[in-house]
Amino acid sequence: MRFTPPSVADVLAGLTARFGDLESSTFRGQTRVVVPVSSAFDVLAALEESGFDLLVDVTCVDYLEYPGATHRYGLVYLLASTSTNQRLTVRVFVDDPDPTVRSVVSLWRAADWLEREVWDLFGIRFTGHPNLRRLVMPEEFTAHPLRKDYPLQGRGERHNFPVITRDHS
Amino acid sequence: MAVMPSGSGGRIELPENVVVSRLDALANWCRKNSLWPMPFATACCGIELMATGAAKHDLARFGAEVFRFSPRQCDLMIVAGRVVMKMLPVLQRIWQQMHEPKWCISMGACASTGGVFDTYAVVQGIDRFIPVDMYVPGCPPRPEQLIQAIIDLQDKIQREGTISGREFDTSGRQLRKRALVEITAPLTADASRNPLLQRELAAAADALADRN
Numbered sequence: 372m373r374f375t376p377p378s379v380a381d382v383l384a385g386l387t388a389r390f391g392d393l394e395s396s397t398f399r400g401q402t403r404v405v406v407p408v409s410s411a412f413d414v415l416a417a418l419e420e421s422g423f424d425l426l427v428d429v430t431c432v433d434y435l436e437y438p439g440a441t442h443r444y445g446l447v448y449l450l451a452s453t454s455t456n457q458r459l460t461v462r463v464f465v466d467d468p469d470p471t472v473r474s475v476v477s478l479w480r481a482a483d484w485l486e487r488e489v490w491d492l493f494g495i496r497f498t499g500h501p502n503l504r505r506l507v508m509p510e511e512f513t514a515h516p517l518r519k520d521y522p523l524q525g526r527g528e529r530h531n532f533p534v535i536t537r538d539h540s
Numbered sequence: 541m542a543v544m545p546s547g548s549g550g551r552i553e554l555p556e557n558v559v560v561s562r563l564d565a566l567a568n569w570c571r572k573n574s575l576w577p578m579p580f581a582t583a584c585c586g587i588e589l590m591a592t593g594a595a596k597h598d599l600a601r602f603g604a605e606v607f608r609f610s611p612r613q614c615d616l617m618i619v620a621g622r623v624v625m626k627m628l629p630v631l632q633r634i635w636q637q638m639h640e641p642k643w644c645i646s647m648g649a650c651a652s653t654g655g656v657f658d659t660y661a662v663v664q665g666i667d668r669f670i671p672v673d674m675y676v677p678g679c680p681p682r683p684e685q686l687i688q689a690i691i692d693l694q695d696k697i698q699r700e701g702t703i704s705g706r707e708f709d710t711s712g713r714q715l716r717k718r719a720l721v722e723i724t725a726p727l728t729a730d731a732s733r734n735p736l737l738q739r740e741l742a743a744a745a746d747a748l749a750d751r752n
Contacts, residue, residue, distance in 0.1 A: 508661070509626045516660050525660025529625045530668070535632050537671045537708040 379457050382421060390414055403460040411463045412473040415448065419478045423450040423459060426479035429486055431493040435519040444470050444495060465495060474500040492517035568701035571615070571641060572694040573603040578614035578638060580631060583621025585648040585680040592683040604690055611637040616693070618686075622650035623663045635670050641705050643697070645689050646672045649679045 379402045383395055386404065390413070394405040406414045427449035434440035442464035450459045465472055474497035475482045486497040487506040494515035497503055505512060512528060514521055554560070577599075581589050592599050599605045608614050611634045623631055635644070646666055649655035652675045654664035666672065673696065674689045700707045 507626075521660070523659055529660060529663055532625070532628055532663075532669050533632070534668065535635065535670050 379459050382418070382457065382459065385421065386414060386417065389417065401458065401460065403462060405462045405464070408463050408465050408472055411461075412475065415450075415461060415475050416478055418450055418459065418461070422452045422454060423457070425451040425453050426475070426481045426485070427451050427458075429475075429482055429489055431489045431495060431517075433493060433517065433519045443467050444493060446472060446489070446495065448475070469496065470494065471496045471498055473498050474503075476500055491515070494518065564702045565698070567703040568698045571701060572697040574606075575602075575604040575616040575643070575690065575693070576606045576608055576614045577604055578611050578617045578634065579607050579609070579620065580617055580634065581620040582623060582627065583648075583650060583680075585620035585651065588680045588683055588686065589618060589620045589647065592686045597683040597687065599687065599690070602687065602690055602694065611635070612639065614638055615642045616690075617642065617644045618647055619644065619651040619666050620647040620680075622655060622657050623666055624661045625663060626661070628663050628666075628669060631666065632670060641701070641708065643673045643693055644671060645674045645676060645686075645693065647676045647686060647689070648681055649677065652677070655679065 383393075383402065383404060386393055390406075390410055393414075396403050404414075428447070429449075430447045432445045432447065434443060434445060443466045444464065446463040446465065448461040448463070450461060451457070463472055470493075472495060474486055476486065476497075477499070483500075483502070484506055486500055487503060489495050490497060490500075490503055491505040491508050492515055504510070508516065514526065514528075516525070577593075579586065579589055581587075591597060593605055593607055604616065611617075615638065617635060617638060619631065635642075644666075646652045650657060650662070651666050652672075654662050658664070663669065667675075674693050676685050676689045678685050
């Protein structure tokens with residue numbers, strides 16, 4: 372029997388009934404829904420409750436200088452259901468100054484390090500996160516290097532170390 | 541000390557099995573033929589480093605096969621691969637934990653210059669922060685090149701080494717490397733094409749006007 376992935380249309384319909392009209396699109400069987408930041412946590416909680424038990428990824432895109440962009444940062448939540456094989460992408464857009472969104476660690480434990488990484492590299496604050504520290508950059512780092520206005524070669528952080536010569540080693 | 545026999549005219553007669561040398565040369569000969577590498581392998585150069593130590597290329601031929609993973613047992617650090625800024629304090633700590641006399645080989649383009657990784661996180665050459673004796677070009681270098689570097693390092697130890705390590709007092713002779721001049725260019729965006737950027741620039745201008 373050929374495997375046919377279940378559609379997420381009914382999930383979308385449920386969301387629309389509860390949260391009003393949400394922008395969504397489908398490309399090659401992958402469905403994407405855009406959620407305003409004010410109701411993002413509630414939508415994600417509803418999705419978690421309706422069976423999306425796996426948070427595959429949380430990541431971010433910086434749309435500075437992107438043609439036609441209306442927001443600076445676009446968060447990406449990739450959800451999956453291990454029982455029905457459904458997949459859903461949730462987009463949440465946030466803006467400067469102080470881009471903030473509510474943490475989903477209480478829904479999926481997997482969000483812990485994912486949100487820390489997004490905070491580290493993009494500077495998106497996740498309120499309610501139990502331990503929002505840098506994940507990959509050194510703790511004393513101050514910038515968020517994957518922002519588009521951060522220079523590729525950095526601001527001299529990579530040269531900011533003591534020099535050990537033969538005399539004191 | 542050989543006893544000077546009477547009536548020999550100041551010449552010392554040595555038994556056949558005694559060889560006379562300088563103490564420095566003897567120490568250098570011992571040191572150069574028993575280099576114990578500390579493999580600081582962070583990337584693909586580390587694979588070539590392993591190949592160098594393995595059977596086919598057989599670093600044991602040059603007395604340098606005893607890879608130890610404790611810096612306290614090593615006297616040759618081989619930095620094989622790129623070093624990021626989070627790793628550099630670790631590298632420096634390990635270097636300081638090694639016993640004197642010690643040497644360092646910077647293996648490959650990344651360890652020597654940062655290589656293609658000219659980015660915010662990658663150190664642009666470990667010799668900016670720790671002393672380096674030999675540089676091996678290549679991306680990654682072949683085992684033969686690393687072996688050549690070790691042979692050259694052996695020559696250097698034999699030529700320059702002293703038992704007291706005087707050759708390491710180099711600060712007076714060495715030129716400090718100049719740090720790279722960083723590009724601090726502002727965001728070069730064409731605001732006319734981008735409504736989002738126009739809005740941000742306008743907001744920044746408003747904020748500036750408010751503050752004034």
